[in-house]
Amino acid sequence: MIVGGGFAGVTAARELSARGRRAVLVEARDRLGGRTYTKDHDGHPMEFGGTWVHPLQPHVWSEIDRYDAETETFPVPEGLRQAVVCDGRVVDLSDEDAARALEAFAEFCAPATTMFPEPFSEMLGPDPDGLTDRSLREQLDAFKAEPELRDWVEGMCCAIAFGPLEQSGATEAFRIYALSGHSAAQTLASLSATKLVKGTRELISSIAEQATLADIRLNSPVRRVVQTDGGVRVELESGEAVSAPTALIALPMNVLNSVEFEPGLSEIKRTASADRHAGAGMKCFVRVKGDIGNVSIVAPEAQPINWLVTYAHGPESSWLIAFAANPKKLELAAFDDVQSMQTALQSFLPGVEVESVVGWDWANDPLALGTWCIYRPGQLTQVLPDLRTTEGRLFFAGSDSARTWRGFIDGAIESGYRSARDIDNYLTS
Ligand SMILES: Cc1cc2nc3c(=O)[nH]c(=O)nc-3n(C[C@H](O)[C@H](O)[C@H](O)COP(=O)(O)OP(=O)(O)OC[C@H]3O[C@@H](n4cnc5c(N)ncnc54)[C@H](O)[C@@H]3O)c2cc1C
The missing domain is CATH 3.90.660.10 (Polyamine Oxidase; Chain A, domain 2)
Structure with a gap:
């Protein structure tokens, strides 16, 4: 089960597919990509969110190579x-x-x-x-x-x-x-300096296409996540519920508190979400x-x-x-x-x-409540690494808690790789 269809969640879905694992991915919006959003306007593919990529960002650059996405200097x-x-x-x-x-x-x-x-x-x-x-x-x-x-x-x-x-x-x-x-x-x-000619939407679509074992459900906002003895139950706003052995929470740090978790998340995660990062x-x-x-x-x-x-x-x-x-x-x-x-x-x-x-x-978008992740003074040492620490059967991914290029598309992809590997190991053990 994956909650959130940004680069982190979608990469995790593809990586789990590559490991032979099935997953349901639920995304609240009517599109994938989260804080990246390529929108055609006045004849231009405009990036309303994440845009720039660079060869020094190893995870996103390897995706660009893998899917042969064209880049240009901008x-x-x-x-x-x-x-x-x-x-x-x-x-x-x-x-x-x-x-x-x-x-x-x-x-x-x-x-x-x-x-x-x-x-x-x-x-x-x-x-x-x-x-x-x-x-x-x-x-x-x-x-x-x-x-x-x-x-x-x-x-x-x-x-x-x-x-x-x-x-x-x-x-x-x-x-x-x-x-x-x-x-x-x-x-x-x-x-x-470098952007994708056809936009970030081309890249995330390429990744999603290879998430062959994933059931991707758009327009599916999650309301509540309950850990039970044998697994996790994810309840949607629609009243529907999906159960799975584990769940990957791939939500922005600032919106974690918009979902009800039972048992509650760690105090550090809750405080971080309430305080928010500074990107606004x-x-x-x-x-x-x-x-x-x-x-x-x-x-x-x-x-x-x-x-x-x-x-x-x-x-x-x-x-x-x-x-x-x-x-x-x-x-x-x-x-x-x-x-x-x-x-x-x-x-x-x-x-x-x-x-x-x-x-x-x-x-002011309730599904983001901020732009890219920039920690407030002190958050670097107080919030990391708890933000990505597993809690019971819940795993965590997202650019906001990435190891290296935190706040970038690269960090979201990196966290997707890592969490899929961790979930696979957990389910194997
Ligand atoms: C204006 C702007 C400019 C940026 N510029 C750059 C840039 O140039 N280069 C760069 O590398 N990065 C840039 N970034 C940052 C980059 O876009 C993000 O760090 C990255 O895309 C985050 O990916 P993610 O998967 O971690 O989170 P997100 O993309 O936020 O994905 C989380 C998903 O969870 C969904 N969700 C939220 N609540 C629920 C719920 N209750 N139920 C189900 N789904 C839910 C959201 O809709 C979203 O799709 C920019 C960001 C912004 C906003």
């Missing part, structure tokens, strides 16, 4: 205008400036060398300064650099956290920097009038948008992707509030006229 490097908003004005960055910005980011992430010496092993190095309890905001306040470089580094932190910086752990930036080979350039590339930003696609060219503009937290990048452009109109780490600063009356978005974009593209805004409101 943002398009040719003619890319790079800039940072500093003191309320846009400052263009030459290639040399961009290189200096990367150096500044490497300096900011210097503690990663001692804290995450071997990031793929999950070993945490010494932390004499108590950085695991420090927020990105506190760490940035102590960071000195020229104003443009400092604001660029802060913009990068906003892009990593995608939540308010005072609520996001400083170690999250260090961890991603370490996973990217302790390289600022590779950190940037891991976060935003807003990613949206914004159509503007005319050709605004190929731009990538980073901005510090004081700005309502923290990264603005061209998705497509033409003479009549252009599509931009806007990332807001703290949507409260955007003051949108609704997700598609064109007027407020237009006001917010003036510091980036003076005079720009917004025509429409589309996307998905993950933070």
